[in-house]
Amino acid sequence: MKIDYIQALKRTQNASGAWLMHGQEPLLEQNLLDQFRKEWSSKDIERQRYDIQSVSDWKNVFNALNSLSLFSQQLAIEAHGNIKPDASGLKMLKAFLQHNEQNLLVIVMPKQDGQSLKSSFIQTVEANGTLVTLNAPYPKDRQQILEVEAKKLSIQLENDAWTWLLEHHEHNLLAAKNSLIRVNDTFPDIKHIGIKELQSCLQDQSRYSTYDLSDSLLTGNFEQSIKIYQYLIATGEPMTFILWVISKEMRLLMQLFEQPQNGLQLGIWKTKLHLYQNALRRFQPQQFLTWPHLLLEIDLAIKGNSQQKPELLILQAIGQLCGKVLFK
Numbered sequence: 285m286k287i288d289y290i291q292a293l294k295r296t297q298n299a300s301g302a303w304l305m306h307g308q309e310p311l312l313e314q315n316l317l318d319q320f321r322k323e324w325s326s327k328d329i330e331r332q333r334y335d336i337q338s339v340s341d342w343k344n345v346f347n348a349l350n351s352l353s354l355f356s357q358q359l360a361i362e363a364h365g366n367i368k369p370d371a372s373g374l375k376m377l378k379a380f381l382q383h384n385e386q387n388l389l390v391i392v393m394p395k396q397d398g399q400s401l402k403s404s405f406i407q408t409v410e411a412n413g414t415l416v417t418l419n420a421p422y423p424k425d426r427q428q429i430l431e432v433e434a435k436k437l438s439i440q441l442e443n444d445a446w447t448w449l450l451e452h453h454e455h456n457l458l459a460a461k462n463s464l465i466r467v468n469d470t471f472p473d474i475k476h477i478g479i480k481e482l483q484s485c486l487q488d489q490s491r492y493s494t495y496d497l498s499d500s501l502l503t504g505n506f507e508q509s510i511k512i513y514q515y516l517i518a519t520g521e522p523m524t525f526i527l528w529v530i531s532k533e534m535r536l537l538m539q540l541f542e543q544p545q546n547g548l549q550l551g552i553w554k555t556k557l558h559l560y561q562n563a564l565r566r567f568q569p570q571q572f573l574t575w576p577h578l579l580l581e582i583d584l585a586i587k588g589n590s591q592q593k594p595e596l597l598i599l600q601a602i603g604q605l606c607g608k609v610l611f612k
Contacts, residue, residue, distance in 0.1 A: 304391040307418025311458040329358040336365030342373035368405040381412040397549040502559040506606035566607040
């Protein structure tokens, strides 16, 4: 079954089998996973996370799904990555889909191109489970999603303010959500927000943006990247969003390395394709292998599940993207 984000939100309760979500909208991914996790927590369903860094990791996923949990009668596993299972893993997936009664596998992948969507792996999930496309292609969809975020903050935006906000962030939903939080913090007594409030709040803090950080990372300008990073932290940019920016660039570079002719299909803007192509020249193939683990370490540190400092780990990631080794 193939569904969109809005439909998926309505189906998380009592979900089982295999779900695969893919896209380039981190807000939608975050919201859907949060809803799943709340469901699991309320029902005492054990949650495990696996980061797929090699084909062999899929064996661990299916072994866990087919094992009895010591802590719960049900198990939900999140599998994050962009590596599909081999023939053996596909066989285990089919067996899980045929014989599973209550456990749930949620696979989280970046946006998949048309050829990838035709793979046996994704076709199997679509035919026997749930395939979710995380996108909001139309302005009306994006506004509807952000209206839900505004409602959580007990604020409303005028119609022209919605247009301004989306254009200001080039339709990046997570950045727009963070701006809603910022404008609410800046004007706590104003519940009907217009362009005036948005401009006053956001343009004053627009000396550097996460888009500037992306461009600086791609060009390999280490000093400028550190300067922008420090500015974003000082002005209250959520560390989760900074991580998303770094993660997006790392994943796109890894995908472009594997598919050098498919830049546009991967979602890279035509005007920025040359930046990614030039950036690839800074790296050796083995360097890409360390990135997924580093991103996981940063994520754990931000969530407080690690003794490491997220600020230092992010500096390390910035250094790696710029071709600088900070820590060994």
